[in-house]
Amino acid sequence: MTITDVAPTIEEAPVASTPTAPGRNRVIPILLVAAFVVILNETAMNVALTRIMDDLQITERLAQWLTTAFMLTMAVVIPTTGWLIERLGTRRAYTTALGLFSLGTLICLVSPTISLLLAGRVVQASGTAIMMPLLMTTLMQLVEPAHRGRVMGNVSMVISVAPAVGPTLSGVLLAVGSWRLIFAVVLPIALAMLFLGRRGLTNVADESGAKLDLWSIPLAVLGFGGAVYGLSLVGDATVPFWEPILAIGIGGAGLIAFIARQLVLQRTDSALLDLRTFTHTSFTLGVGLMALSMMGLFGTIITLPLLLQRAFAMTPLQVGLMMLPGGLLMGVLGPIVGRLYDRVGPRVLLVPALAVVAGVFAALSTLTTASPWWFVLVCHLTMSAAFAFIFTSLFTTALGALPRHLYSYGSASIGTIQQLAGAAGTALFVTVFSMQAQVARTAGASEAASLLAGSHWGFLGAGAVMTAAAITALFLSKPADAPEGIAAH
Numbered sequence: 001m002t003i004t005d006v007a008p009t010i011e012e013a014p015v016a017s018t019p020t021a022p023g024r025n026r027v028i029p030i031l032l033v034a035a036f037v038v039i040l041n042e043t044a045m046n047v048a049l050t051r052i053m054d055d056l057q058i059t060e061r062l063a064q065w066l067t068t069a070f071m072l073t074m075a076v077v078i079p080t081t082g083w084l085i086e087r088l089g090t091r092r093a094y095t096t097a098l099g100l101f102s103l104g105t106l107i108c109l110v111s112p113t114i115s116l117l118l119a120g121r122v123v124q125a126s127g128t129a130i131m132m133p134l135l136m137t138t139l140m141q142l143v144e145p146a147h148r149g150r151v152m153g154n155v156s157m158v159i160s161v162a163p164a165v166g167p168t169l170s171g172v173l174l175a176v177g178s179w180r181l182i183f184a185v186v187l188p189i190a191l192a193m194l195f196l197g198r199r200g201l202t203n204v205a206d207e208s209g210a211k212l213d214l215w216s217i218p219l220a221v222l223g224f225g226g227a228v229y230g231l232s233l234v235g236d237a238t239v240p241f242w243e244p245i246l247a248i249g250i251g252g253a254g255l256i257a258f259i260a261r262q263l264v265l266q267r268t269d270s271a272l273l274d275l276r277t278f279t280h281t282s283f284t285l286g287v288g289l290m291a292l293s294m295m296g297l298f299g300t301i302i303t304l305p306l307l308l309q310r311a312f313a314m315t316p317l318q319v320g321l322m323m324l325p326g327g328l329l330m331g332v333l334g335p336i337v338g339r340l341y342d343r344v345g346p347r348v349l350l351v352p353a354l355a356v357v358a359g360v361f362a363a364l365s366t367l368t369t370a371s372p373w374w375f376v377l378v379c380h381l382t383m384s385a386a387f388a389f390i391f392t393s394l395f396t397t398a399l400g401a402l403p404r405h406l407y408s409y410g411s412a413s414i415g416t417i418q419q420l421a422g423a424a425g426t427a428l429f430v431t432v433f434s435m436q437a438q439v440a441r442t443a444g445a446s447e448a449a450s451l452l453a454g455s456h457w458g459f460l461g462a463g464a465v466m467t468a469a470a471i472t473a474l475f476l477s478k479p480a481d482a483p484e485g486i487a488a489h
Helices: 022-044 046-056 060-110 114-142 145-176 180-200 216-233 242-268 275-279 281-310 316-344 347-364 373-400 404-442 447-473
Strands: none
Touching: 022 046, 022 060, 022 114, 022 145, 022 180, 046 060, 046 114, 046 145, 060 114, 060 180, 060 216, 060 404, 114 145, 114 373, 114 404, 145 180, 145 316, 145 373, 216 242, 216 404, 242 275, 275 281, 275 404, 281 316, 281 347, 281 373, 281 404, 281 447, 316 347, 316 373, 347 373, 347 447, 373 404, 404 447
16 A cells, blocks of 8 residues: 555544545655654664764763753653544644654754754654554544554554664665655655645544643653653663652652543543543453563563674674564565454463573573574574564554543553553663673673673563463453444553
8 A cells, every 4th residue: 555545535433434534645654654653763863873972072971962952742742632633633632743743853853063953853753753653543533443453553664664764874875865855854744744645535424622731741750751751761871870769759759630620621521631541341451461461571672782783793784784684574475464463362472482581581691602693693583573473463452442531541541651651661681681780790701701790681581471471361352343423452
């Protein structure tokens, strides 16, 4: 399915009646390509940090804020997207997302200082945060339950391939010119998608008149921003030990206050993030499994490149090329897994996949300085294939358990928990990794051997979590194709 596969504009009916409905042929491909662009940008930036440090004459700590500020903005904005999508509708929410992303990209392209570059990244992240919940919500509204797995497989393809291609594309552009080329390439594509969306999108559901609760905004900033920021500092030897503790404490208090506020507001249908999504068993179970899987995935994303560079002496380009096939494999498998989901449901796909990931983590815990590079590549490919089965199944099951009026809030909740779980998984891996590596150094091990020894316990812990997740997945079933408005438990 491509952007050129356009058909007449959908009518005002909010749900498509067939899997090839005109509305879906127009709306979902546009949203998929736009989501690909914004996610591609997110990962492409990481490779360019060293070049930016040299060009703008800034420290590594300050350059890292280009990633941290993006992540924090995502964590704060995503919880608001449920309300935003309900308030603005599909077309205006899309315009807001791509408009912010394009503006942020332009600011980054022309920025002469780190301050302006940081501002551009924050604006970019604000648009990025809206895009994925909007895509998920629209998909649920347009596609009938019997075909959601297949279309959700396309979403999984975007989520998998874009992060894998981003660093490779960035490396190619950096080889021929300035880091500004990254934004110069992304900007015209983003503007083209903004133009196509403005012309091709129509609302797939009525806009609501929901009012914005101003008290919820600062609570979201304190809660989600504080928690993600604090977790991102865990294991960072350059910051005082009390800083992450204080940030996580403030974040925890903010989250408790935010949740309490939403529970009061949802009685009058005016919550910023409606938590009644968690009264649906399949949604809660699916999101919980997704959080555990995200913790394992993000911990691995951080640990493997570090090991490959510092323990196996690989260059950043070599590491990027080794990680690329796994991301591409996840993308290729996404649509296939989606079709399987429509036929057999989640349990048959999830339990073996989670068990395979647990096995891969067990295998990675045996790495030594004598391990061949291809062993790591095989482990990464196997893990990537298993995660393709996991995330496609969990996205479809969790959102499919909700009634229509909670789709946008369910998408926002999933995005928010992904951010928190990713930060938590990274923090846990880094903490265990650092502590055990230090123990090995004290015992006289070499630097490479110490790093590998530290990683062993992190991988074993992640394997134990995946084993528990596989057992939990036995209780997850495909949501019933309930009539509209009836909750599917």
